[in-house]
Amino acid sequence: MSRALALLLLLGAGMAAFCIDLRPVVSPPGPDILLVTIDTLRADHCSAYGYTTETTPFLSDLARGGVLYEQAWAPTATTAPSHAALFASRWPRSMGVMQNGQPVPGGELMLAELMSRGGYATAAFVSSLPVSSRFGFGQGFDYFDDDFDAEGASRGKRKIPGDGSRGAHRLDRRADATARHFENWLRRRDDPRPLFAWLHFVDPHYPYGRDRLLDLEWPDSVGLALRAYDSEILRADRGLATVVKAFRRHSATRSSGGETSDRGSVVLVTSDHGEGLGDHGWKFHGINVYEEAVRVPLLLWGSPGIDLGGTVTGDTVAGSKLAGRVRSQPVTLLDVAPTLAGLAGIERAPSFLGRELTGALPEDHAVFLQRRNYRSRRVRGREVRGPLTAVVAQGHKYLATVSGEQSITEELYHLADDPGELNDLSASRPGLSLRLARLLSDWESEYPAVKGVPVSDREVIKALRLLGYVE
Numbered sequence: 001m002s003r004a005l006a007l008l009l010l011l012g013a014g015m016a017a018f019c020i021d022l023r024p025v026v027s028p029p030g031p032d033i034l035l036v037t038i039d040t041l042r043a044d045h046c047s048a049y050g051y052t053t054e055t056t057p058f059l060s061d062l063a064r065g066g067v068l069y070e071q072a073w074a075p076t077a078t079t080a081p082s083h084a085a086l087f088a089s090r091w092p093r094s095m096g097v098m099q100n101g102q103p104v105p106g107g108e109l110m111l112a113e114l115m116s117r118g119g120y121a122t123a124a125f126v127s128s129l130p131v132s133s134r135f136g137f138g139q140g141f142d143y144f145d146d147d148f149d150a151e152g153a154s155r156g157k158r159k160i161p162g163d164g165s166r167g168a169h170r171l172d173r174r175a176d177a178t179a180r181h182f183e184n185w186l187r188r189r190d191d192p193r194p195l196f197a198w199l200h201f202v203d204p205h206y207p208y209g210r211d212r213l214l215d216l217e218w219p220d221s222v223g224l225a226l227r228a229y230d231s232e233i234l235r236a237d238r239g240l241a242t243v244v245k246a247f248r249r250h251s252a253t254r255s256s257g258g259e260t261s262d263r264g265s266v267v268l269v270t271s272d273h274g275e276g277l278g279d280h281g282w283k284f285h286g287i288n289v290y291e292e293a294v295r296v297p298l299l300l301w302g303s304p305g306i307d308l309g310g311t312v313t314g315d316t317v318a319g320s321k322l323a324g325r326v327r328s329q330p331v332t333l334l335d336v337a338p339t340l341a342g343l344a345g346i347e348r349a350p351s352f353l354g355r356e357l358t359g360a361l362p363e364d365h366a367v368f369l370q371r372r373n374y375r376s377r378r379v380r381g382r383e384v385r386g387p388l389t390a391v392v393a394q395g396h397k398y399l400a401t402v403s404g405e406q407s408i409t410e411e412l413y414h415l416a417d418d419p420g421e422l423n424d425l426s427a428s429r430p431g432l433s434l435r436l437a438r439l440l441s442d443w444e445s446e447y448p449a450v451k452g453v454p455v456s457d458r459e460v461i462k463a464l465r466l467l468g469y470v471e
């Protein structure tokens with residue numbers, strides 16, 4: 001063999017190693033998998049997490065047969081970046097997706113692509129514009145239902161004062177409408193492959209309620225808003241019950257190769273962020289990364305025979321009647337994609353940064369948070385502008401806002417003693433603040449921020465405003 005030919009062959013082999021193998025694997029043994037994200041769902045407003053009003057009866061039922069992760073964080077408090085982080089298992093800043101309307105780059109390997117490549121049929125049914133296929137969320141899905149029609153729209157959202165647009169009703173839909181689309185699709189489905197389905201509900205997102213509560217005067221109407229928000233959670237929980245039951249029925253009874261078989265099923269339920277509801281002086285989400293904005297429910301359920309792994313750390317959530325299994329180690333949405341790929345028996349993508357939630361999890365694991373970049377917020381009575389990042393580690397949360405070259409506004413909270421994050425310890429614990437600041441700056445250096453595509457489409461900006469992104 002000539003040296004030139006040998007070199008060519010070597011080059012070819014090297015190139016092949018960099019190519020993505022798109023051949024599907026025939027009939028993988030994995031279970032059917034359902035991922036449900038309930039938009040804007042604060043963990044502490046779920047009865048499954050100890051909230052005294054019964055907002056999530058079905059989630060509690062599911063938890064009794066599954067594993068509930070007591071301490072789960074979304075990496076940011078904005079819909080699109082948070083969902084992008086979930087599907088790509090990467091930090092939003094590294095993808096250049098820091099606000100709604102910024103598309104997920106085509107080069108990101110999303111969970112649905114991995115599942116599809118591993119032999120799964122993939123389908124998604126979403127309920128609002130920021131996670132629609134036009135922003136890259138369709139990557140890897142064979143079927144993507146983001147067809148928002150007038151019939152399924154939230155009536156309240158069509159009546160936003162000053163709307164003037166009759167198209168507003170085409171921007172979202174209620175949980176019952178999304179669930180109905182999913183049920184109808186399942187009824188028609190005749191496919192021997194295992195299914196990976198994503199359902200997204202948006203009911204708890206502002207504006208709450210159907211015909212009223214659009215222009216709440218804060219803070220006078222906080223009580224009214226809380227009740228309306230809670231009733232929207234209950235509505236989403238009903239939607240969850242509908243889709244999980246339909247999914248289980250489908251999974252247990254469908255025919256495979258002429259025989260009826262149940263290959264087992266897995267359900268993972270979580271949220272993309274919480275909601276301010278007046279805490280820290282903020283009504284909605286996106287502006288900060290306090291607990292009310294980023295602590296989310298996360299629950300994994302498996303049919304009998306599915307090994308959800310791990311050592312559970314308790315069987316009750318504080319203050320809750322729940323008698324399910326609880327794991328209290330810190331986890332994030334970046335852990336979702338590796339977990340579901342693992343349960344499907346599909347090798348994880350090298351780009352995934354998260355861990356499998358079914359495995360051993362350390363008691364202390366640094367969780368990083370970042371808000372989208374805009375406007376200012378109030379810290380200790382003064383206006384602070386600039387990027388805000390935070391880290392949760394060693395039982396504390398450390399937040400830093402960098403404004404200008406040298407000026408850093410720090411905050412430090414002990415999360416167990418001060419869950420409302422009201423008692424700033426940064427001045428009294430300078431050593432701990434410094435250690436956590438170093439963790440945060442190491443993370444920022446390791447995952448530098450990528451400037452994403454600017455949101456300049458006037459129609460998109462207007463549509464996002466109509467959906468309640470009213471910052």
Ligand SMILES: [Zn+2]
Binds near residue numbers: 040079273
């Ligand atoms: Zn959201």
